[in-house]
Amino acid sequence: MFKPLALAAALLVSAPVFAGSIQIKYQGKDADAVSLSTTVTTNYGTAGLSFLDSVSGSFLAYSLEPTQQIALKSKGDKTYAVDSFTGSQATLLQGLYSSSFASVNSAKQQAAFQLAIWEIATETSGTLSITEGSGSFYLKTSGQPASLNAVQALATNYLKAAQTYSGSELYSLTKLTNPTYQDLIVASALPVVTPNIGTSLPVPEPETYALFLGGLGVIGLLARRRLPR
Known part of the structure; x- marks a missing residue:
């Protein structure tokens, strides 16, 4: 299991102007990661x-590029450039995170959330759908276990919520890029301003925690997950 981390409220900062690069090392993913096949992956263990x-x-x-490889733990630290999102992609990703990220916990939810991110990041048809046969990117369900239907339904709901979200921005989203390995998206909880009360932190789900992401000066959200042994 990922070790639970106490909410690092004292480390929360206003979203800075990100610049430069950061050295990070891949650790793993949920041991229960759901194996999915899409238009660009085959039996890929999909999770945060x-x-x-x-x-x-x-x-x-979360990954932004399903066609790129992950820098395995054995490869050590890798340098990623710090970047941001723009345009409709930024709007949709913000809608996705603000509407759904706090409720993502189980392996199926992680897989569905990752699918939604990939759809937003890679779809070229102009229509967001992961239903088999739709657009340039979708989940392949033919001949696959019926349990994938639940993942597809979750991802579809996440995408709908992303497109219809009209509330406040709850996260600062950072893009980490590398020319060889998968680009990544990292979420930082933004302060919540309540009239007549002031600024406070968003209240996390019971198994959602925040910690300071050094080098970027942001909060990375970490849920309790199991890593492969």
Whole structure:
């Protein structure tokens, strides 16, 4: 299991202007990661990814590029450039995270959330759908276990929520890029401003925690997950 981390409220900062690069090391993914096949992957263990920043510890990220490989733990630290999202992609990813990220816990939820991110990041048809045969990216369900239907339904709901979200931005989203390995997305909880009360932290789900992501000066959200032994 990922070790639970106390909410690092004292380390929360206003979203800075990100610049430069960061050294991080891949640690693994949930041992129960759901094996999925899409238009660009085959039997791929799909889940949130655990990375280690040598300054501050572990943090959770999701992949942006299913066609790229992950820098395995044995390859050591890798340098990622710090970037941001723009345009409609930024809007949709913010809608996805603000509407659904706090409720993502189980292996199926992680897989569905990752599918939704890939759809937003890679779809070229202009229509967001992971139903088999739709657009340039989708989940292949033909001949696969019926349990994948639940993952597909979850991902579809996440995408709908992302497109219809109209509330406040709850996260600062950072893009970590590398020319050889999968680009990543990392979420940082933003302060919540309540009229007549002031600024406070978003209240996390029971198994959702925040920690300081060194080098970036942001909070990385880390849920309790199991790593392969």
